[in-house]
Amino acid sequence: MTQIPPRGIAPPDDFPYPSTQAYGRDAYGIWQTIAVKDVEQTFRWCSPGRFTMGSPATERHRGEDEVQREITLSRGFWLADTACPQALWSVVMGTNPTGFRGDQFPVASVSYDDLTEFFGRWRVLCPDFPLRLPTEAEWEYACRAGTTTPFSFGETINTEQVNFYGGARYLPDEPDQEYRGETVAVKALPCNPWGLYQRHGNVDECCSDWYGSNDDQELIDPSGPPEGGLRVVRGGGFDGSAGGCRSAYRSAGDPGGTWRSQGFRPAGGS
Template sequence: MSKVFISYARDGSYGENLAVEIQQQLLAAGFAVFRDVIGLKPGDVWYRTLEFELETSDVMVLVVSEKVRTSKWVHNEVSMAEEIGIPVIPVLAEKVRYPLWLRHLQSLDFCGAMDWSLLLGALGHHVGSGAVGVREIPVWANDVGQDEYGRYADLVVKGITQKFRWIEPGTFWMGSPESEPGRYDNEIRHQVTLTKGFWLADTTCTQFLWTAVLDNNPAHFTDDANNPVEGVSWNDTQTFLQKLNTRVAGLNPRLPTEAEWEYACRAGTNTSFSFGDNITSEQINYNGNYPYANGKKGLDRHKTVPVKSLPANAWGLHEMHGNVLEWCRDWYGDYPAEPVTNPEGSQAGVERVVRGGSWHFHGGGVRSAIRRRLDPALRYDFIGFRLALGL
């Protein structure tokens, strides 16, 4: 049973109330929970007990309230958690100015509606779901490990390393709310449950990796072989996948489904972007001359940038927004309005799904929810792809 340490400041208000609700939800979901009022007993040396409880926890949920901003003890608890490698998930209980010592962490906003599936999904990402095989070393992996983003495994092909991130199963809201600026009618918001975890490349396929597999480079922007390979059609990606599969035993590479792609892109968020309600050119490679929702103008680089040039999202995935559009496995089709489980798109069609926007798209064109469709034979200098793997 995974154990969660709830850190909060006693304020008799939003923060403390939310801490109690989180405790109840996590206990009902089968987690072991430590919160000071239920874990400390009369006569305990409280700071030693807190240290012990932290050291034996798998993850910390930090309830962020106004009082937390100035709480020395909460700050100490977070510092210790990070020092010993325990993931920290901040949950906003009220609108506050985010303290400097928390700004490196992606938060969940529970100021209004409390979507427990988001918190449970974030916890599952960090501590696992108990699924068979998740903690085993994949047969194709040259190295495995755990870092601040979660579990990873490295694939090496002819000296070229591609890192994969383990994406836990979970439930999320796919599409966009009607209030989101710049949304399109094909982004009908609906709940999606993914019951199986999967490995997803932390970057799009580079020219290095493509060349290592197929001994050619179709890309237009060849100034750096760490740039994404572009100029590849959906059909071309299938040739690449087949060839890669013959080179690495047990790999079974594929493209992500559209639902897997958006789930990973959002990384537990419900905002327009995984970085929040707006973006900058320092976060995303897009046409900054046309910012999103009255944002500030930024750079227009006119080209791709090397992978990992820009910040990762909360799950360790780079350039999910912008740089290059990414082919998905699905045929394009309309979204349902009702909840679905493990969707794979239309059974047949004439166009394949592409997601994520690219280097020459405007700000609204690189949102988490935006979806496009293209003939699978088309090639452009702003389309690439990202590898996915099953267990």
């Protein structure tokens, strides 16, 4: 029987969930690992907090839809430490739509309709730890991990840190960099300060919000417009520019559509 850690070690009152295989605290924070049919996925606890969402007017490659806002997240949440790997997708769905194959490579070419089915099937397999997509605010909060620079690694990135379309075309003051032309394993490159891998590049990550313009109001637990035609996609992919991998960069996708670098990172918690 799993022993519940002392209060203060694990944030939720009902931690750990019955499906927890292991849990603990390390240099990056609190984690727990869930197993479904012998396929494991680790989740990191993101505590409630306040941060500046969006980018300053001086940030290179800034988009007009990156208005800065002071955001408060009043509730903590669990976030997978990696984009969903193909092994986890396959064990839940029984299929694998990804072009670049490998159990520990991220699943890609998945639509929002596919994700709805994935979360429904997951709930049957693991009813005590339901999953969902993170909101756009949760996504950026966890991507930044306390940083305020364009990337969680600092002002610039290189292909030893991020899998993206590197080179002088996108970073004119940087030397040419290797372009891999495909995804890499979900833990092949360094994690951010909260222990979350590849928040920049590799695959674009879907968020739950409908895409819409932001304003500069201070918001608490924002979840985006009530309706829309496109969904928010964040993080940039292996075939995108450095500017598209920034913490504040926003893009959008057709809920029924797919592309070869579209993946996701599941979240848990209310």
